[in-house]
Amino acid sequence: MSARILVVDDEESILSAIREYFGPLGYEVDCARELEEAEALLAHVRYALLIADLRLTGSQSAEGLELVRFARERSPWTRIILLTGYGSVEVETEALGRGVDAFLQKPQPLAHLADIASELMRAGA
């Protein structure tokens, strides 16, 4: 049985690298570049894990947090890893308060990301 992951980032190279890396580990990886696209996928597909960037589409807002709110409401079984280029303690606290399972700084070795992913899914299973 392969777990399904949704990766959301506006950086194409990140999406393709995570897909390539996680594929051989036995995950089925979907990618989204924008908030609306990610919400549409979350509403229709049962994902075990969501890996999202805090900021999407280059905006200054924290669209990642908006996505977290949506996922917590519509897809409570999905574990969530939030990635950020510049996370303040305040944003991290808010993210964890909204039900994010892990809050990580970019860049992050994919091996580490994979470890956390498998840990979260073991705990969530």
Added chain:
Amino acid sequence: MKHNEAMSRARQERVRSAEKERLPVPTLQALIRRSALEWRLTFDALDFPLLLLEMDGRIVRMNEAARALAGVTFEEAIHRPLGVLGSGQPWGTVHDLLAEMDASGVRAGAQTQEERGRVWDVAISPVTGPDGDRWGIVVILDITERVRLQESLRRSETMSAMGALVAGVAHEVRNPLFGISATLDAFEARFKRRIEYRRYLDVLKERVGRLNELMQQLLDYGKPPRLDLSPAAPREVMAAAAVACAPLAAKAGVEIALDVAPDLPSPLLDRNRVVQVFQNLLENAIQHSPSGARVAFRATLAPISPAAPAASAGTAVRFIVEDSGPGFRPEDLDRAFEPFFTRRRGGTGLGLSIVQRITEQHGGEIAAANLPGGGAVMTVTLPLASGGRG
């Protein structure tokens, strides 16, 4: 002020009553002597130097603060040329300003710094003496602390603007950086058996690691000055930094020796940021120490600033990191805290800048120096109650 007004009123009454009563000469002389004494006491009570000069530079009068600053007796100075007060600052400036005022006929002023670092504001104004001759009245103010605060404020304003810029840039760089490092990870996972790719991968990963470290330091440097203050025991904060540096110390064969004065009070600190300060200082010390050496990390009670009066002694905790490495090059001491200034290969040159920034955010002071016997010594003085400057 009230005291002076009262004195002046009392004097006017005495003069009036003297006129009314047509007091005998000896009584008038006594009143005049008394009045002269009152003025001298008033001048001497002022804590800044005050001098009255003739245009040729001879000293008519000076107050106690001026006498103490010059380190002479009144007998050695009164009616003697200005030169008897010494050749250093602020006296050199007084001399120059007297000539300037003589030429222009109006007030002259300047700021000057003496060798020991004190900054003086010197002003000389023309007055007319009792026989119609021109005199100059000199006021000398010690503005060392004011200049220091202004400098600190200016730096902190520059830092806030730069911090926002740097944080924005670091974020924008981190995204593509993650794109690169993730792509490298995926490439490595797929081609890990292809030995001919190894050396390319190693170089790329090492470079990405360095860029990442630089970004992390830039973000630390640009962090907003909001501090999360709470009382922190010096020993605990120092130990946390020492533990964080333990792997590096072990690798370098260097011992970190903690020496904390007993009964130290707990200053108000942003603990995590101060741990970072100590960690940066210890890492520097370890990196510059020969194998088998020891890095001393001490804490004692201290006055806030070396220039602070003794009355405020014990209002700060001083942390000292000493190593037995080569020390700073003398010409580098002034530049040690400059962003991006480093002599270490692979160093970002931001470590000490970050340390300085966090120290100043706590209203503290930091100094870099060399030990007489070789080795560098870094001193961080943090006030018990943080000034919380931005």
